[in-house]
Amino acid sequence: MAAGGSDATDRTRDGSSRVKILEVAEALYARRGYSGVGMREVADAAGLGKSSLFHHFRSKAQLYLAVLERVLGRLDDRLGDVLSQELPPAEKLDRWMDVVIDSFAEQPASARILLRALFEEDEFETGDWPEGQAVDARLASVLEGVSRLLNEGMQQGAFRHASTPHVVQTLIGAAIYHFASGDVGEGLLGTPLLSADAIRARKAEMREFLHHGLAPRPGESAEGDHS
Numbered sequence: 589m590a591a592g593g594s595d596a597t598d599r600t601r602d603g604s605s606r607v608k609i610l611e612v613a614e615a616l617y618a619r620r621g622y623s624g625v626g627m628r629e630v631a632d633a634a635g636l637g638k639s640s641l642f643h644h645f646r647s648k649a650q651l652y653l654a655v656l657e658r659v660l661g662r663l664d665d666r667l668g669d670v671l672s673q674e675l676p677p678a679e680k681l682d683r684w685m686d687v688v689i690d691s692f693a694e695q696p697a698s699a700r701i702l703l704r705a706l707f708e709e710d711e712f713e714t715g716d717w718p719e720g721q722a723v724d725a726r727l728a729s730v731l732e733g734v735s736r737l738l739n740e741g742m743q744q745g746a747f748r749h750a751s752t753p754h755v756v757q758t759l760i761g762a763a764i765y766h767f768a769s770g771d772v773g774e775g776l777l778g779t780p781l782l783s784a785d786a787i788r789a790r791k792a793e794m795r796e797f798l799h800h801g802l803a804p805r806p807g808e809s810a811e812g813d814h815s
Contacts, residue, residue, distance in 0.1 A: 605636060605644065608635070608636075609630065609636070609641060609644055609645070610654060610655055610658050612630055613625070613634075613655050614655045614698075615697050616629065616630060617655055617704070618696075618698075619700075621708060622648075622704070623708070626648075630651065650717055650719055653717050653722075655701065656701070656702075656719075656723045657726055659695070659698045659701060659702060660723060661726050662691065663688070663691050663730060664730050666687050667684060667687055667730060667734075668733065670683045670687050671734075671736075671737060677738075677741030677744060677747065678741065678799070681737060681738075681741065681798060681802075682795055682798070684734060684737065685794050685795070689763070689787060689790055689791055692763065692764075692767040693767065693782055698767075699766070699767035699768040700770075703765065703768040731756060734756055734759065735753075738750075738752050739752055746804065748802055748804045748805050766781070766790065767781060
């Protein structure tokens with residue numbers, strides 16, 4: 589065995605450092621966005637030297653995109669499990685929204701960093717980086733999955749005919765903004781956003797909203813353009 593430790597130990601330590609960097613960076617970017625956080629601050633918060641940080645991420649853009657891919661990847665994996673289940677469309681959409689709510693409640697920084705990312709996409713071209721391509725792929729997976737579910741529900745008559753892109757936009761806004769709203773949201777609700785009661789209430793309200801908003805109308809056929 590080499591004096592510095594085995595290769596397996598080095599890889600484990602290397603992987604742990606990378607995870608720590610991503611965790612710290614996610615929290616910092618959620619609070620202040622891409623422009624408001626420097627690499628030295630990330631390194632200091634992770635308890636690493638700047639050279640160690642650059643060993644894992646060659647640039648600020650690469651780190652930011654890796655954080656976004658991690659956030660979207662967590663969500664995409666959980667939503668994929670729901671979409672693979674054999675359930676009626678309305679029940680599957682309920683579970684889809686429950687998973688989104690649980691995911692943001694368990695990882696509060698996720699909603700805020702995704703909301704910030706909508707306004708920071710012009711900072712760099714995501715396609716220039718492998719991490720950016722991974723972000724695009726994860727986002728496409730999430731959007732295509734829920735769009736497919738909505739279209740199937742409309743075709744089966746479980747949902748009214750609606751513009752799928754507009755419904756998806758509404759779902760994104762309802763899901764992300766709520767958990768990114770901070771003091772404004774808590775002021776409106778009069779309760780902490782992440783309390784158990786608030787999470788239960790949010791799930792119930794979203795179910796009511798979706799059930800009434802997407803309820804099929806009398807005499808509506810299962811055919812139509814959902815684009």
